[in-house]
Amino acid sequence: MPQTAEHALYERFLRGLALSPRLPAMRVGADVLTYEEACERALRQAGALLAASPSPPRAVCVLAERGFSAYVGILAALFTGAAVVPLQPDFPALRTRRMLEDAGVSIVVADARGKAALAEAGLDLAVLDADRSPAAGVALDAPQPVDAGDVAYILFTSGSTGRPKGVPITHGSTHHYFQLMDKRYDFAPDDVFSQILDLNFDCAMFELFCAWGAGASALAVPPIAYQDLPKFINESGITVWFSTPSAITLVRRMSGLAPGTMPGLRWSFFAGEALRCSDAADWQAAAPGSHVENLYGPTELTITISRHRWDPETSPRLGVNGIVPIGTLHDGHDRLLLADEEQEHPAEGELCITGPQMSRGYLDPGDDKGRFLERYGRIWYRTGDRVRLLPGGDLAYLGRLDSQVQVQGWRVELAEVDHAVRACEGVEEAVTVTRETARGLELVVFYTGDSSLTAAALARQVRTVLPAGMLPKEYRHVEVMPLNRNRKIDRGRLARVAATG
Structure with missing residues (x-):
């Protein structure tokens, strides 16, 4: 086959073809x-x-x-x-x-x-x-x-x-991205990658093209695998796992996070939503031979743009509101933090990024307004995420700008309320949403865990860490958090449920 330009995304597959011509590139069930x-x-x-x-x-x-x-x-x-x-x-x-x-x-x-x-x-x-x-x-x-x-x-x-x-997203952007992945990770032909994310989700490109660039195989993971994920991972030989953090909660509910249950994993990646320190610690214990990484990045910045490798000793101290840091940006990229529309802040604000992985804009240029800005003669992408620069250079994720709300004059960060409720005895997961009422905006918390917990008992515990203006108006127990197609918690659905009273 004639040589092709190395920047082409499909060149990743051709590399795998040269390395592993007769090995499985893709597996679905028992078929290869x-x-x-x-x-x-x-x-x-x-x-x-x-x-x-x-x-x-x-x-x-x-x-x-x-x-x-x-x-x-x-x-x-x-x-x-x-x-x-x-x-x-x-x-x-x-x-x-x-x-x-x-x-x-x-x-x-x-x-x-x-x-x-x-x-x-x-x-x-x-x-x-x-x-x-x-x-x-x-x-x-x-x-x-x-x-x-x-x-x-x-x-x-x-x-x-x-x-x-x-x-x-251009071939040049993906080429820069996967070059960095090749330098950072030791993927090899005998690796088996999980392929669990829907293909319209950009992280699926990581699953496929990291696997193919190494001559490894990508294995389609069926939803039924979650009934006993350690068994599925061990029997299918998966060595590289990639999912949203919500998967950890689901595996825990199926009693699959006992220490040492996934000894064959070498790499474990989580992206798409905030990764809790407690979840990272439990996954690390279940997969003691695996590096665990929190990856972050909007679609507009080509799959992921930063990473933090979990360390049981240091990572929990760096987390804000119990969330694993999103780490440092990929080489070749710059950042600035906006305190508001005009003013920059040295340590905290909306994360804006520029560099070779940035999309040149949306298909409809009218959508660019408010998402891309020009400063210092360069175009920057506004992520809409609030971050804090930590002393060691990592970035801590504070939440979406649109998750900061005004309740009765109080400026409330929903992630902080989530963290306070999760700290309550008997609570596993907590998600805070808002609803409009005749009295103004109210906070409603959905939580999983002990169904015998009363709203009064939760309110007493939360009141010890949150001021009165930040207290939820209602607590609702659910057996499991609803997930959207990309297996992230469906906050929109919870907000609609809260609005119904």
Whole structure:
């Protein structure tokens, strides 16, 4: 196969192909696709995609469930030189339609569920059946060349107007990112990576392309695995784990966090929401041979932009409100902290970042307002996250700007209330939301743990650490916290429940 430019995202897979041609690139249940088999399928699909398009496509959507069809589809889309747009078949039809239109998708790789979703969206687009292998005669000899500034993939984040915002990420940005990953981690061909995150979630790119860049295999983790996760991890040989922190709570509920239950893990990564120190400590005890890292980064900054490696001795002292620090920024990036719209602060404020991993803006330039700012002759991305610079140089996560609310004249950080309730005896997890009432804004706490705890008992304990103006109005017990598609706690759903009284 002819040599390709090293900055191309698909070059990660070709590296794995050279290292491990006959080893599994991807595993789904007991089935495997070797690097050679996956490459052959992807080249055929890429050729079929180009043959079915009157002109080279700008964006190719992969509309399929996690599995071989989606994984090979992502490679095929990249091999055409187009941007890949991974979407979920069970998205609402109107949302799917809007994202396809905004991304400029002209052709879709779809499995059976994806084809049904596309029909429901009502768009007349060319479709390549992901479950059928195209004829060998259309196969490409090699992936199409791309420039560093070309878009590798487009992901969508929620928009304040209700319309998702498209985030284009270039091959150059992913190249910088994965170069840093290669330097930092010792991933190898005998590693097995968990692949648990939905493919429209940017951290899924870490799972796939870190694995493929090392010649390792990515294993699709089914939801049923959580019933006994240590058993699943041990039997399937997973050595690299990646999930949201909410997974730790779920594993704990299934009695899976006993010390030493996951001895084969070498690396454990958590991202997507705040990681609690208590959760990191319990996971570390269950996986004593694993490095545990807290990764942080908005989609606009290419997967993750900072990291903190958990240390049982020092990390708990660095955490604020019981949350593991998000650590230090990746090489090549700069930060500034905004105390308000104009003034910078040396130690605490909204985190703004610039550097080679930053997206150049949203698909709709109108969405850039308020999220990108110009200062010192450079463009910076405003994360919307409040952080504090710690003495050793790490950044402590304080919460979202929009999680700081005014209650009866008090400025309240919801994360601080969460921390206070979690410290109560019998409480496992706590999430604070707000609701509007005729009396003004009120705080409502949802918690898991001992269902016999009374609201009065919780209020007495919380009152010892929080001033009166920050006290929740109501405490509601739930068996489990609701999770969204990306397995983060669904705070929006809790807020809607709280609003119903």
